[in-house]
Amino acid sequence: MKKIKFSKDEGSDFYKELNERIKNYFESNRIGKTGNRKMIFKIAMYFTLVVLFYFFMLTSSNTVTFFVFYIGLGISVLLNAFNVSHDAAHGVAVKSKFWNKFLFQLSFNLQGNNAYVWGKNHNESHHLYTNIEGSDIDVLNNPLVRMTMDQDLRWYHKFQYLYVPFLYLFYSLNWFLFREFLMIFNRSSRTIKISIPTGEIIKLIFFKIVYIIYMVVVPCILLPFGWEYIITAFLLNHFLVGIIFTAVLGVSHLSDYVVHPEPDSNGELNMSWPKLQMCTSVDYNVDSTFLNWVLGGFNAHALHHLLPNICHIHYIKLLPIFRDVAKKYNIEYMEMSYVQALKSHFRFLKKMGTQVEFKPVNYEI
Template identity: 85%
Template sequence: MKKIKFSRDEGSDFYKELNERIRNYFENNQIDKTGNRKMVFKIAMYFSLVFLFYFLMLISSDLAAFFVFYIGLGISVLLNAFNVSHDAAHGVAVKSKFWNKLLFQLSFNLQGNNAYVWGKNHNESHHLYTNIEGSDIDVLNNPLVRMTTEQSLQWYHRFQYLYVPFLYLFYSLNWFLFREFLMIFNRSSRTIKIMIPTWEIVKLIFFKIAYITYMIIIPGIVLPFAWKYILVAFLLNHFLVSILFTGVLGVSHLSDYVVHPQPDSEGKLAMSWPKLQMCTSVDYNVNSTFLNWTLGGFNAHALHHLLPNICHIHYIKLLPIFREVAKKYGIIYMEMSYSQALRSHFRFLKKMGTQLELKTMSYEI
């Protein structure tokens, strides 16, 4: 992973005052930055939904009900990841370090994926070097999808805005079946190399076997349905989860409003870290209580990237401060409706398929 040196600019002063204002908010209101009782309720609710849908699925006698409960289980696991795994990975779901670690491991491994790999690289790569190829683990170099202007432009990329939604269907299946195994052998399309400790490789294999066991083998043995229906439910679940996951996260960093900056030959970026976060994130419907409740604050991506040490349960209350300080220092905060963010995402895919140098949209307040 390429280490980047940042420059000082107006983003530096913006970030300093933002942290001061945020600290004053929590001190004056005598509340903690971590999750409160509402967050504890959310944790209990989402875990309960996972176990409830799994129980209902296992006692299904009707095929239609089986599919409904199976899909409900998959969505509950995803919502658990949005609301519990993510904040727990940052150590802010609850006060206790022990419970944060346990909640993160449990809720993430429920998906059959490795918590260590995602948590370490999410915090040490994506959050530090957002959208910088060679430093951000989430910037891919997949020959089918051109994500940055540093990647070669092929003739078929002009159609990527049409076929990428089909590829999105396989996102979680690819993650479960191939992504982490390829990382072990350094064959990943990720633009940085990933080192996975031996013990984590053992855990990775164990939880994938466990996932197949409780999602395919146990239902196939317990339920009176043919194996083909179990497999169809498994695939449909992954297709739906993939579309929801990419639909929530893809529009935040893959947009024709954001930048994919590159450092100079000495590894220095011509902007500060706070400004990088504001230039590479699009937020949508940030005032929505419903989306904050269901997406765990993923729709307020810029705010989260700058303040990862704060539980998402507080985001809506912090937004006025965030906007005010950004305006004071002339820092553009890109917030819009989801439909605008989605259109921008597809414009980005289309432009990246035809333009050698991306012509970004100018965000207007």
């Protein structure tokens, strides 16, 4: 991974005052930055939904209810990841360091994915070097989808805005079947290579086997349906999870409003880290209590990137402070409706498929 040096600019002063005012908010209200009782309820609710849907799925009497409960299980697991796993990975779901680690490991590993790999990638690559080719692991070096100007423009990229939704269907399945295995052997097409400890490799393989057992083998044994129904439900579940996951996260960093900055030959970037986060993130419907509850604050991505040490349960109350400080230092905070963010996402895909040099459009919403 390429290490980047950041510069000092107005974003530095913005970030300093933002942290001071956020600190004053929590101190004056005598509350902690981690999850509160509402968060505890959310954790219990989402884990309960997973257990209930799994039980109902295994006791289904017909194929219709089986598919409904199987898909419900998959969505519950995804919502658990949005609301519990993510905050726990940042150590803010609850106060206890032990319980944060336990919740993160449990929820991720039981999805058949490896918590260690995701945590390293997310915290030490994506959060630090957002949208920087060669440093942010979420900027793909994918021959099918061109996402930065550093990537070669191929003739078929002009159609990527049309075929990308189909590829999104396979996002979750690719993650489970190929992505982490390829990382073990450093054969991944992703731009970042990481070293996975032997113990984590064993856990990675073990939990993928466990996942297949309770999602495929056990239903095949206990239910009176043919195995083809189980496999179909398994695939449909991953297709739906892939679409929802990319629909929620893709619009935040892959937009024709955001930048993909390039450091100079010395590895220096002509902006501060806080300004980078504001220039590379689009937020949508951030005042929505419903979306904060369902998406775990993923719709307030800029705020989260700058304040990862705060539980998403507090985001809506912090927004007035966030907007006020950004305005004071003339830092652009890009927020819009989801429909506008989605349109911007597809405009970005279309432009990146036809333009060698891509320039973000001015944010004027």
